[in-house]
Amino acid sequence: MTMANLEKRHLIDNKNLSGESYFTSILHEAYAYGLLNDSEIENIQLQCIKFLAYKSERYNDGESSSIRVEAAESIMKSNLYTIGLYLKSLPDADCAVSELKIGKIPEMYQKGRVLINGKVHSAKHFYIMAKANKVTTLNYTYNATLDEGIGIFFKAYNPDYAAHEVMASIDYQLCNPVTDLTGVEFILKYLENLFIENEFCSYFDAEDIHHLLSGYDEGYKDLLINIFEQVVTATLGRTLANRSVLKLDSLKEEIERLQDELAEDDDYLIALKIRKATEKVLQELRITTLSLHRYIEKSLPRITSSIVNAVRTNTLGKTFVSPTNPDLKPKIQFLSSAKMDDEDYREFINELLICRYSSDKLALIKEKAKSFGDIEDLLFDARLSEEEITSVLDIFRDVEIAELIRRHPFKSSIQAVDLSETEQTLRLYVKSYTDQLTTERQERIFGLVNHLMVDER
């Protein structure tokens, strides 16, 4: 062993230090290893309290000598976070302890404050870049987080008195979630990761990604899914099936073969195959960015475990999703004939309201209602009982029932809270009606519901 290979031995293990509250954790560790004695610790505490007094006075603009405990605690956390940020920037924990021994708290705070400014600047830069290489997708959480949620941070962040807080609305979950960081460090790391995920997705057509996610779930726009993870998994699936990753097309034919092949391997071998496949993906896409290499590497354990799990449960088809194009599904356009004249409709409803017997009402409806629209309206206006509504629904054919369900889908009482009482009642009656139909007819009707075109008017 040469002298050059000797590494300095550190007393404090970085793994024991908290990323969120670095300052207090380093004090604990230094005290535990005897690097700081009682009087040094007391001196640091006293300096922190004095500095808190100074910051509290500034917070009150010198107009109040006292401050709410919650506000003081928040300022204290902010101060310690800022000092911790400076200590983190030193080469190692031992240097940080030396600095704590000889340095002054206000000076360390000022240095931390400068670092925060730099990090806010970097975060803004990454935000612009992440927005520039944003994936064009329908996914709500992705769009809401990137377009608005993170933007709130730059408006609301208060580095002087709440540097440790993350004032942002971040719902979109990354493949590698940011943990053990807070304040501007959290935002910066989140944006860095998001930028890298976007960069990988930019190697594929937005439409291909849309079809892939539609294959995962047609309602993916409302799901809390990670787009990058789905795309990486899809590329790995294609590589394992010896297909090109440049196009995210269907793997339906190869899934069974892949399942049989992987089922014979143990977990370690599958992980090895996935690692090799990853290298192939990076080569084929000609990805040379080191940060993207590292990020994919970091994502592998998570993706590998889901693939292994899918192999063991014989559900590989759900993990290596086959893309579907929702626009290619056959569509039915439902056209109702023209509604009755308003004056005639009013007369018709008045007649129905004074009708005594249900059979008469039904006969009247059959005779006078001109279109599906008229019947739909009278279901609200004619104050019909459940039995009467059931008799009216009996007049309808499957496609008309399907259209009625599409227009008035049943919702639970919590979801239907914004609906009018009559609307809720009708939806409940329609549901009760369909529930008592034969399974065959129900299947036919719900099949039609999925194919009916949404009226854009």
Add this chain to the structure above:
Amino acid sequence: MSFEIMGISSALIRKQSVAELEKCNDLTVQFGLRLSQCDAVDLVETRNLALKDNGRIEFGGGVIEKIIREFCNSPYLSMPNYAESLHDLTDMFYYYKNETLDLMSDDDLIKFMKQRFDGICQGSLELLSGRELANMARNIRFGYTAEYSEDLACDEEGVDDDGQS
């Protein structure tokens, strides 16, 4: 090791506060008012309790000194009720500091207390706390000025309705 805020009340800070209160005697003695060392210690204790009860923390000298300086020339304070009044005024101050959502500065709040104590309350601490300060805190919370009065506002509206200036 702890950075708990509520733990900050070292003996040193108390000793310093007591000494500062005793120093105020130099000013108040001309009005026939004086605090013994025991009174000063009790007042510092009251301040600490009031701060704790109202979820507040204070660094440095504190407010009692300011209250003494403002109230020492009040015609309603004399040696028999001096220390007791200071206890009540200290309690009141921190309570209404919270009730006004910290929107009023220390000096303005103490001035308001003194003005009402000497004026409309005629030395009654009950009236000061239960009526004047409570009204003032409500006004501040609703965005009015500290002196705003609904009666006065109605009177002014009535005058305007009659077309009188």
